[in-house]
Amino acid sequence: MKPFLKWAGNKYRLIEKIRALLPPADRLIEPFAGAAAVFLNTDYQDNVINDSNPDLIHVFVTLKQYGPTFIDECKGLFGNEFNNADAYYALREEFNSSVDPFRKAALFLYLNRHGYNGLCRYNKIGGFNVPFGRYKKTYFPYEEMMMFYHKSQTAEFSSIDFEVVMRGARPGDVIYCDPPYVPLSATANFTGYNSDGFSQSEQVRLARVAAETAARGVPVVISNHDNEFTRKVYQGAVVTSFDVQRFISCDGDHRGKAKELLALFPGA
Template sequence: MIKTGKNILKTLPQEIESVDERVKPFIRWAGGKQNLVLKLSEHLPKKMFGSYFEPFVGAGSLFFHNKFENPHLSDINPHLINSFISIRDSAEEVSNRLVFHKKRVSREYYYKLRDVFNKRKDQFTIDQAAIFIFLVHTSFNGIYRVNKKGEYNVPFGKGKPAIPDIAHLLKIQNKLKGVTITNGMYEDILSSVKRDDFVYFDPPYPPLNDTSFFQHYSIDKFPNQQQIELSEYAQDLNKIGAFVMISNAETPMIKELYKGWKVNKVSAYRYVNCKAERKAVSELIITNY
């Protein structure tokens, strides 16, 4: 049960955060906001707020950069969520397995482990979490992508992956202590949101153009209809008095959907084509406050 009213220790994240509590995500993620985290943090509500909800958590760039009260993190990707839960509950075990895999890194080992991961794709264990983290770090461009059968199919990329060490994982574990972490659709969490809570939505973006990188490579299917539904959920949250912040692409449809909201334009480097080239593009930080 979420605490309400006087029981909430309300926080102003920017003011009470100490540098030590900021941690880099343990994984790179398509659409990750690591390079926008300072700008996003400037747009957090200036007023005190209650619980924090991030239902498209991905690598959790904004969460790991700030201190939030009673955080709820969730994502549709079960392996990603399994890795968050495994680190929260068993960081040392995850680290031991990562050290083991890192010592053996090679093209052959990568493909062997990728087969193991795919054979066990319906298992959500510490072993599977460590393999997931290892594969994403060692893969081409550090991305997670599956085929129609749900099998991870990214080729080998890096012989010297920057796999998080034990010190990093313990910081992540510390940050995740007491955090509610669930696997599911973003809609699932919305009935828990109360007045004065803060919700950050970072959905998969609509493609910028016909050859946009993510149209080819993303596993996330988030068609226009879902963008429309998300904007309706955001309106509902606005009505109950929650603070809402949304990241999205600067497209005519997105601007139309959030007419009347505060829209801030920022520039970010993103992959924009199949050659994995990065380019500066405009993105939006949309708020109801």
């Protein structure tokens, strides 16, 4: 099941590697859900889907609540008359000023599908600022949205701090964390999609909370780049490393491979 949103770091292509590490459980908790590819491609009875981006979670909640009515609203924004720079920037401005939750959710999907490279980025005052993507044709993800709508009935959605979410886990749960990645270099950080960013100290906090959560009997799996820093902070975990093709780059002809890892903190 493909996510209906484009998303930097989307785990759809890695789902088999991730599922191989996730143990059986009653409930899946995703503190950094992103496009929710893992949620969509696992079969846990219950799910907690959290992300620091409230606009993202708002789209999920709106789709869960309104289903086909919301999908129809979104589809109306995918005509050719909206696939140009003037329309895009007008709708981006409307999104940034809108106080209508239903409309704002539909506009978020429009911006996601029409913006450059599927990026989600905000300026310092919280305004969405991704430029127009200039696609000849944009795909409307009707089937993907319907699948998400049906599966979302098993999920609770939130946009709170990851530690609060993880502290609420209990034996019988499993946690999958896909945080903004540690940058491979000082200029390579494409993952700060919320206005607050995700600092090195936050990476350390996540590793600490993961170890503490696993000690309470809840397994935790974390994705990240494989480098000296992550190897150090995940030293108490079982680490699997592999190469992944990069799809986000300002130079489309030189999108190479990067080392990534999955760190499993097994439940006690």
